[in-house]
Amino acid sequence: MKALPTFLIIGAVKAGTTSLHHYLDQHPEIQMSAVKETNFFSGAADGVPYPVSRVDSLDAYERLFDPAFAVRGEASPGYSNHPRREGVPERIEALLPEVKLVYIVRDPIARAISHFQMQVGLSEERRPAAEALTDLSEPRTSYLQPGLYATQLELYLRRFPQEQILIVDQADLRADRAPTLRQVFDFLGVTGEVDPARFEEELMSANQWRAYSPAYRRLRGAIAPMLRRLPQSLRDSLRGSVEHAIWPPLEKPEIDASLRARLEEIYGGEVERFRALTGKTFPTWSI
Numbered sequence: 001m002k003a004l005p006t007f008l009i010i011g012a013v014k015a016g017t018t019s020l021h022h023y024l025d026q027h028p029e030i031q032m033s034a035v036k037e038t039n040f041f042s043g044a045a046d047g048v049p050y051p052v053s054r055v056d057s058l059d060a061y062e063r064l065f066d067p068a069f070a071v072r073g074e075a076s077p078g079y080s081n082h083p084r085r086e087g088v089p090e091r092i093e094a095l096l097p098e099v100k101l102v103y104i105v106r107d108p109i110a111r112a113i114s115h116f117q118m119q120v121g122l123s124e125e126r127r128p129a130a131e132a133l134t135d136l137s138e139p140r141t142s143y144l145q146p147g148l149y150a151t152q153l154e155l156y157l158r159r160f161p162q163e164q165i166l167i168v169d170q171a172d173l174r175a176d177r178a179p180t181l182r183q184v185f186d187f188l189g190v191t192g193e194v195d196p197a198r199f200e201e202e203l204m205s206a207n208q209w210r211a212y213s214p215a216y217r218r219l220r221g222a223i224a225p226m227l228r229r230l231p232q233s234l235r236d237s238l239r240g241s242v243e244h245a246i247w248p249p250l251e252k253p254e255i256d257a258s259l260r261a262r263l264e265e266i267y268g269g270e271v272e273r274f275r276a277l278t279g280k281t282f283p284t285w286s287i
Helices: 017-025 056-061 086-095 108-121 147-159 172-173 177-188 214-227 232-246 257-278
Strands: 007-011 029-031 072-074 102-104 166-168
Touching: 007 214, 017 029, 017 072, 017 177, 029 056, 056 232, 086 147, 102 147, 102 172, 102 232, 108 257, 147 166, 166 172, 166 177, 172 177
Parallel strands: 007 072, 007 102, 029 072, 102 166
Antiparallel strands: none
8 A cells, every 4th residue: 555645844945844854753643754855746947957856756756655654744845946946836736636735934034044055065155145145047056046935835825725734934943842843733633742852953953064075975975875774863963973073164154234135125025925925924034
């Protein structure tokens, strides 16, 4: 017997999808796919030369989910990255019309800065922040589209009723984790209590990024298949210990008044529309 996900975490990149995936996986009634960021519904990404999906067929995708669980999910932030990735809501609707969608978002300026910092750590960005963070023309290193939250949400609302979509603010997940997760659990239809200690760890925070060399990234990619039999938590711990011992932490990019003003101009209208669409105020956001 095969199964498909009953819910998807659709983004946004650098807004806490990795942590949310981890927290939901701690609940005994929820099964999260062992492969995070399957990008199964992402389709082709314009100008991106690497594969966008980590599973090559519907059969392989179904094998990621355990039919013994009534609630099954996966997290792929690429599902909310229009116009870099087109047609994602349509593909999801065609296969999973009843699926529940969890959209975790973050202050869009902070998210863009974190995204830029990540790409610097991956040795894929060498431009100064002032140039990279306002460039809408280059799809491989475009940091702005994932923060166009109203645009992304509107595309989903054309295909799914609003009651199938839950908006989560990363600020709430950080400051009020237990009640925020309870809201997610209620939305997904699971009950029961989970040990609060399981929710203490925050994954992929900015201070965990290091200035990795391209050679190290190639080595990590080569040995990754050999380590897949180890539990994810152990793999993450081993990798973190090695990387923190060898590589210096990334410096936070400088955001001067001019760059911040430009980002506020880009995102201002989007944030206003997003507040109207969701009925949420996002009081901690800088816009």
